[in-house]
Structures are given as structure tokens and as C-alpha cells.
Amino acid sequence: MVQLEACNRKLGPSVTFHCESFSVEPGEHVALWGPSGCGKSTMLNLISGLLRADSGKIVVDGIEIQDLKEGDLDRFRGERLGFIFQTFNLLAPFTALQNVMLGMRFSDTIPGRDWKSRATELLERVGLKHRLHSKPATMSVGEQQRIAIARALANKPKLIVADEPTGSLDPNNSEGVMNLLIEICQESKVTMLLVTHERSIAERLPRLFDCTSLIQEDLT
Amino acid sequence: MSLWFIAWSYLWNRKFTTFLTIFSVALAVGLISAVLTLRDETRKRFEEEAQAFDIVVGAKGSPLQMVLSSVYFMDQPTGNIDIAIYHDILEDPDDYIEAAYPINMGDSYRGFRIIGTLPELFNHTWTSRFDQEPRHPFIIDDGRFFNEDFEAVLGSLVAQQTGLKVGDKFISTHGFFEIPTELQEHDHSDMPYTVVGIMEASNSPFDRAIYSSLESVWLAHSHEHDHDHELEHEHHDHDHDHDHNHHDHDYDHDHDHDHELQNQNDDVYANPESEITAILVQLQSPGYRWQYKQYILENTIAMAAVPIEEINKLYNQFLSPVQTVLLAVGYLVVAISALSILIGLYLSILQRKRDLAIMRALGASSYEIFGAVLIEALWVTLLGIAGGWFIGNACTYVLSFYLAREYGLVITSFGLNQGELTAFATVAFMGMLAGILPAYQAYDCDVARDLSSLQ
Numbered sequence: 001m002v003q004l005e006a007c008n009r010k011l012g013p014s015v016t017f018h019c020e021s022f023s024v025e026p027g028e029h030v031a032l033w034g035p036s037g038c039g040k041s042t043m044l045n046l047i048s049g050l051l052r053a054d055s056g057k058i059v060v061d062g063i064e065i066q067d068l069k070e071g072d073l074d075r076f077r078g079e080r081l082g083f084i085f086q087t088f089n090l091l092a093p094f095t096a097l098q099n100v101m102l103g104m105r106f107s108d109t110i111p112g113r114d115w116k117s118r119a120t121e122l123l124e125r126v127g128l129k130h131r132l133h134s135k136p137a138t139m140s141v142g143e144q145q146r147i148a149i150a151r152a153l154a155n156k157p158k159l160i161v162a163d164e165p166t167g168s169l170d171p172n173n174s175e176g177v178m179n180l181l182i183e184i185c186q187e188s189k190v191t192m193l194l195v196t197h198e199r200s201i202a203e204r205l206p207r208l209f210d211c212t213s214l215i216q217e218d219l220t
Numbered sequence: 221m222s223l224w225f226i227a228w229s230y231l232w233n234r235k236f237t238t239f240l241t242i243f244s245v246a247l248a249v250g251l252i253s254a255v256l257t258l259r260d261e262t263r264k265r266f267e268e269e270a271q272a273f274d275i276v277v278g279a280k281g282s283p284l285q286m287v288l289s290s291v292y293f294m295d296q297p298t299g300n301i302d303i304a305i306y307h308d309i310l311e312d313p314d315d316y317i318e319a320a321y322p323i324n325m326g327d328s329y330r331g332f333r334i335i336g337t338l339p340e341l342f343n344h345t346w347t348s349r350f351d352q353e354p355r356h357p358f359i360i361d362d363g364r365f366f367n368e369d370f371e372a373v374l375g376s377l378v379a380q381q382t383g384l385k386v387g388d389k390f391i392s393t394h395g396f397f398e399i400p401t402e403l404q405e406h407d408h409s410d411m412p413y414t415v416v417g418i419m420e421a422s423n424s425p426f427d428r429a430i431y432s433s434l435e436s437v438w439l440a441h442s443h444e445h446d447h448d449h450e451l452e453h454e455h456h457d458h459d460h461d462h463d464h465n466h467h468d469h470d471y472d473h474d475h476d477h478d479h480e481l482q483n484q485n486d487d488v489y490a491n492p493e494s495e496i497t498a499i500l501v502q503l504q505s506p507g508y509r510w511q512y513k514q515y516i517l518e519n520t521i522a523m524a525a526v527p528i529e530e531i532n533k534l535y536n537q538f539l540s541p542v543q544t545v546l547l548a549v550g551y552l553v554v555a556i557s558a559l560s561i562l563i564g565l566y567l568s569i570l571q572r573k574r575d576l577a578i579m580r581a582l583g584a585s586s587y588e589i590f591g592a593v594l595i596e597a598l599w600v601t602l603l604g605i606a607g608g609w610f611i612g613n614a615c616t617y618v619l620s621f622y623l624a625r626e627y628g629l630v631i632t633s634f635g636l637n638q639g640e641l642t643a644f645a646t647v648a649f650m651g652m653l654a655g656i657l658p659a660y661q662a663y664d665c666d667v668a669r670d671l672s673s674l675q
Contacts, residue, residue, distance in 0.1 A: 050667045071585050078583015089578045093233035105221045106583035
């Protein structure tokens, strides 16, 4: 599903991200673990096409994304990836239902007539049937992250990329969100890459990739 | 969930700022809309009425003043001319004339002019060059036209404003302005007019005049003249025999008044020195206007003016520059509003970098982001235009009452003219232009940086 080979990205005058080799099988759930600043989020951004590699090869779902044009990359993200962020990143002007529908708005995966029913179904699945028309600002952080999970699944993605999804949650909510995320990804048989700096969270996934040596600093 | 909806949701999310921006656009557009509507509508109405007569003949002076006073009943007349000129015109050896109507002005009632004329005026019709429809402003709604002296027919606005009905009597005031009774120099209380008819609304200046016979106006004035003379005489004799003179005057007035009027009536029309204010002339063809104007100038001591020419001069030489200045102010406010759209959107984009990055992460293309922001500018501009059109037309609507009351010009508001369409397109273009910079800023966002910097 995901393959990185000799992938480089310059992050500063003397700082370079380098990943010699990394791969993920379809349906696999992998935690990218390491301390803050170790390059795990950079790796996630490179895989999701939010950053371009300076050299090397990145293949996601059979597509070499470093060669994609900007528009194709947008379409690639919309159709094949689902994003979950630390700060939920819901759009304030929209309700829970609209936020999930927005996930479908920018790709052609789900026909427009099905957006509402699919968004409702997903929100019901994450336990927010009663908050369909609530705006994010009126909801708890746990509820907001559950909306984000529903939105990430909206387009039936091949790969879920979750960047510190529990980073803004208290332990109770963190536990609940992780349980839900794992459960839903297993149900949907979707591949998941989860970035976390918490060892306990990382160890909940079947595979842990240690990111501590991804950043190379040239001190000369 | 269209880009229009997404753009609108962001605008709605900052309602107050959005409202203020829309309001500033609306004020500018309202000013432009009102100026354009007023310009076009008043000009149309002026030109429409200017077609009623091909030529106006009157005393030498300002041609515009003569046209305004005789056709629109607005300004003071330039003076009087002898009725002999009217008789000469009627001879018409070159067969220029279709119809000619003498009018006489001097008195008024509650600010509405009393027009002395011939009953033939009420048959006057013409064809509008705007819609090619015949115009017939003198149609009786209630009562009849005048047959006798001191019978009056009221324009619809006069009846509406004064509350006079058929059968009512009223006393005229000397001059064209409403003057309190105690300040009036001439008392016409012994020569009241009787309302015999009220005309249908014609939406023209004719609605705000009172019509009576030529003789009525002459008699009121000759009486006034005699009355002044008698008063003067009485004043001289006052020291000698006050009671006697006063009694004689009352006696004459009470017993011989009707007879005296009839005699005077017969005389004045035939008397070549009797004065009239102007002659309204309809020619056999509008093509004769220039020739006939020259004919009058060369063969009489009077002046002739073509109403439509004078109105065009009024608009082109005086009103157009004023309107241009007002329009320039309007467009300046539009430019300021466009700047406020630009600033508002620019700041909003700065605050929404995260949202834009999220949309990009969700698969939105940079063009869709550009479009969404541009649509926000378009929403503000379009709503501003709609609001401005409403404000402008509401102002025009309110002003139309004043114009109808003061000038008898009934203008149409809540329409859309060519000038407004052009102005609205210009404003929409300026609004879009104002949206381009913020839209480009959104288009050019660095998704990874904006997402990571805000995590």
C-alpha cells in the first residue's frame, strides 16, 4: 500500500529528512513513533503528498506520487486518503453533518445524492447521531475528534493518516477515540498510519515504526 | 454542497463584518442607482411633457424660463404679450399650425397655478415618441369642463392636495405662492371660483394646475386693478367723506358686479392689448419647429422656444455635470467599498489558513479554493448591489412623491434601466477585482506548512 525508498527532503539549511526504506501492506495498521521533531509528521506529509520529496520514491496505492501534478495530487488525496489531525481541524462554520459531507465534496468517489445519507451513517457509527446539526464549537473535544474520524472515512479511503489523533484529548477520551479508530479501520479493512509520540498509544497498533533516526543534521 | 454554499457559510460565520461590508457596497450602489434612476426618469418625464407642444411663444427673456413656466408650471413667466400676437398666429398664412392655445397666469390657489385658457386646450393630444402611444392629459374624472367665467377645473393633484370637490368654491391668491390671508395685497374674496370638474391623473405637470377661462384671469386682474385704483381714490377722499365713498363702493359691487363682468368679458378677448402669458403651439409637423421659431422672432416682438430643445439644454449644460459629480462620488464610494472587501477578505484568509489547508488536504484543488474565495467577494458584491438597488429605488420612491407634488413629474421607481445595469456590472467587476488578491493568497497556500504550523 505504501512504499518509501531512499526518500529525502531538505527541511532547513542543515536539516534533512531521510528514509531509506519503509513499506506498509494493504490493511496494515502502523504506528510511526518517536519524540517531537523526529520527522514522523514529515514522513506522514510526504506519504500524503502534502510535502514533496527532493529525491527518492514514494508509492501509495500503486501511484508514484512524487511525479503527480498539483491537480492530480489534490485528487489523489481526496479519493484515496483520509486525514485525522491532532487538533481535529473541523471547519467552524459547518455542522457535524456538513463537515463530514465536505470530506466528500472535493472528490468524485461518492455521488452527490448519497453525501447526506453516508455522512449521517458515519456519524451514527461514531455515536453522534444526536449531534448531526451541531457546530464544532458547541461540542466536546472527544466528540470533535469522532467527527474527524467520520470525515476521514467519508470517501471510503484506502489509507487513513492520523497525526497525533489523541494529542489533544484527556486519557478517557483518548482511550475511547483510539478504540473507535482501530475498530472502524478494522471493519473497513482500511490501511492506517498513525503518528504518535506516546509509546502506549503506538503499542496499541500491531506494528510500530521507530522514527527516531529520520532527521539528519549536518553539523559541519 | 456547492462552492457558493461554502463561501456563504464563511461569510455567515462572520456576520457583522460581512453585513458592514455589504452595507458599504449597498450605500454606494444606492447612490449610483438613485442618481441614474432620477436622471433617466426625470429626463424621460421632462422630454415626454416637452413633446406636448412644439413651440411656446411668450415675452422676451430666458427661453428656458418661459418653457419651465408655461409647460411645466415651475418658474415665473418671462412677462406678458398682447393677445394680438395670438390672433396673428391664428391667421397662419404659411399653414404651419395645427393648434394654438393662449394661456394666462397670475393667480394661484394654495400654491397651484390658475391657468386661464380656452376650452379647446382640453382636446389637445399628442403622440409620445417613447412608446408611440397617444397622450390625452385632459380627461374629466368628475364633473365637466368650464363653460362660464370663474368656473374651475382642477388637475388631479390639486384636487387630491386641496380636498376641493365639484361644487366647492375657492378664493384665488395673487401670485404663485401660498400667502397667508393677512399678508395678501389683493383680496379676491368677492370673485370666488367654483369647481365644476376634476380631471383624471395624467402623471404630468397638468395635474397640478387649475384651469379656468382666459376671461376669468383677466377679470380677476382688471378687478384687482380697479379695486386698487378705487382704494387709492378712496384713500385720497378719506379725509373728506369716508362713509359716503365706502357706501358707494359697496353698492356698485353688490348690484352691478355680474353685469360689469359680462361686459368686460366681451371686450377683453377682442381688445388687442389684452395680455396673455404665453401661447402653446402645436405645429403640423415637428419638422417646422425651427422655421416657425424663426418666423416668430422675425415677425413679432415675442420670443419662441422649442420645449424639447430647452429641456435638452437644461440637462446637458446644467444637470449633467451635477449628475456626473454625484456618480463620481458614487463610484468613489464603490472603490472604497471594494477596498473594504479586499481588506476584509485578506484578513479573513489570514485567519482561515488552517481551514483552507484542511480543504486542500480533503482534496480541494487550488482552483476550487481560489474560486471559493472569489465567490465570497462576489456574494458581498451581489448582495451589496441588490441592497443598493433597493436603497436607491426606495429613495427614488420617496423622492417621487416630492417630484409629483412640486413638479407634477411622476417617476417610476423599482425598475432597472440600461445605465443601472452597466453600473451594476462595473461594481460587480470591481468587487471581483477586490477578491482576486485574497483568492490568490488562498490559492497559493502551503498546505503542509499551514497544517503543521497550526497543529
